[in-house]
Amino acid sequence: MERIPGKPFFVFFLLHASLFCLSLSPASAFRGRGLRFRPNGQFKILQVSDMHYGYGAKSGCLNVPEEEEPFCSDLNTTAFLRRTIASERPDLIVFSGDNINGLCETMDAAKSMNLAFAPAIESRIPWVAILGNHDQESDMTREQLMRYIVRLPYTLSRVNPAGARYYIDGFGNHNLEVQGPFGSPFYFKSVLNLYFLDSGDNTHLPGFNYNYDWIKTSQQYWYEQTSKWLEAQYRRWPNPQKSAAPGLAYFHIPLPEFWSFNTSNASTGVRQEETGSAVVNSGFFTKLVERRDVKAVFVGHDHRNDFCGKLRDINLCYAGGFGYHAYGQVGWARRARVVLAQLEKSRHGRWGDVESITTWKRLDDKNHSVVDTQVLWSKHNRTTASDEKNFWIDCSKIKKTTP
Secondary structure: OOOOOOHHHHHHHHHHHHHHHHHOOHHHHHHOOOEEOOOOOEEEEEEEOOOOEOOHHHOEOOOOOHHHHHHOEHHHHHHHHHHHHHHHOOOEEEEEOOOEOOOOOOOOHHHHHHHHHHHHHHHOOOEEEEOOOOOOOOOOOHHHHHHHHOOOOOEOOOOOOOOOOOOOOOOOOEEEEEEOOOOOOOOOOEEEEEEEOOOOOEOOOOOOOOOEOOOOHHHHHHHHHHHHHHHHHHHOOOOOOOOOOOEEEEOOOOOHHHHHOOOOOOOEOOOOOOOOOOOOOOOHHHHHHHHOOEEEEEEOOOOOOOOEEEEOOEEEEEOOOOOOOOOOEOOEOOEEEEEEEEEEEOOOOOEEEEEEEEEEEEEOOOOOOEEEEEEEEEHHHOOOOOOOOOOOOOHHHOOOOOO
């Protein structure tokens, strides 16, 4: 047989590459997979909040009709999740906190998480989980919870941003980039940026006992630096853009700015309970307004609120309660929020950047109803700094004087 020059090195390289691939766990290998828009120019996200999962059939339901109580359990939550995944066929599932019940009841957090996330894992759809204020009230700390979650199959969750050179409060802070579909000029660019943050549980500062936590300065700094870096990449060759790609932010505890809305002045949805925000306004909303890339914020926490309201060009949206082992309201169906990003088609018939972001809710009722469909953001209706006016002063009505 003819000797091939360099063959021993080539065989050595293949052997080591194979060993490296085998050494990767399924979870770590899957995290290397990038998110991308579908060939039809769409990307869909399913938000599931406040499952409060316990031990499956052993965990009863709260706030359901009396005749359903003997037959209702966590399995209803599982069935609702399977039903919604089958109906919506999302590209990403986001579990936005209070995934398990805690509260001194769920003393095997790993078992509860396995049961809670099972439908997502079975679907083989990428999913992300962030923490709420109840997840750690069991036999795992917040750090241990996230380190367990990131080892589960098909998750894109991270304990914290990879390669961060400074301390970041909380666990589960990270971002995901969604690139354009095959054949798009945005194939190598992120046209939709997703930010996930740990909003904490209860603050441990003196004088704030039993008050909800907030997004800390270190997390805001991480978001700002990440947002600036993503914008710089978006503006670079090839196919340089003039502004940042749109972004969406997910965390559990609502910002104090959610207090700005009620059932009558929200764009869609209802308020049926108080906003359980921190008593301290950490200024994160101001940071979002300054950066101008995040078009919508999605939270959970207050199960009986499901409205969206727009403040300073940013949509503030509740998911509504999903889980049956959590409090709800009799006669008001459990629900999930869906977000759909749609790309714009260019003159040459190829997919361009994001044209619109739309949302709706899926109810766990007889018809699996879709309600409150609304456009959160549209590329053609956005304002720029040059478009903004000073609404406090109308210079045409001021008498002009000459010096």
